[in-house]
Amino acid sequence: MKKLMILAAMVAGFALPDAKAQTVNGVRLTDINANYMQVKEIKRTFAQKVFVSVEYGQIADDLNKTCIKDDLGKKMEFDSALDFVNKAKSYGYELFQVFSEREWKSDSNAVYVLKRK
Template sequence: MKKLILAAALAACFWLPNARAQNVNGTKLTDIHSDYIQIRAIESFFEDKQWIALEYGQKTSEYSELYIRDENGKKMEFNSAVDCLNKLKGYGYELFSVYTEQLNKDSNRPVYVLKRK
């Protein structure tokens, strides 16, 4: 049993430095130290999926760089913006304000501003 625990500990030591977390434009969510961030849900036109665009003041050349991505670089799907709010609570953020962004003359979407606790 001691050998199994030792082997597991050694494997964890070699694996953990290579582990990558959720990120935005290559920056891990745990490494974002902005006081305020904002998120908006982006819905797919062809599928029933939602992605989250997260802004914390970073420079981007493309809008697609704002999406939250998993450890493999794939855009993470969320059930809703509230699903993402609940996830970001674990990163030390709480909902501060909500406003609407006008997409065209007939539709708009909510934008959530979060504040670090």
């Protein structure tokens, strides 16, 4: 039993440095108490991956404050906004609605609304 406990502690010790806490405006996604959140992707020029913007009712005067960041404060990259929507299931959210938002005359982006289960 003692060996099992030591082995479990070692595995946890090696796994924890790689774990990244996802935050928005300094608040962990697990600590958000909002019933709904809005998710948009922020495309970058000449890049395959995107940043994801999450709004849940916080003061969002700066786009930088709505981006998902890791525990070091660096913006996290995702394959798409839908990639984050799939990961949000582990935070207790499910897809509620999708609509398009127009920025330019010929350009529209999907906006995902998630609802707490």
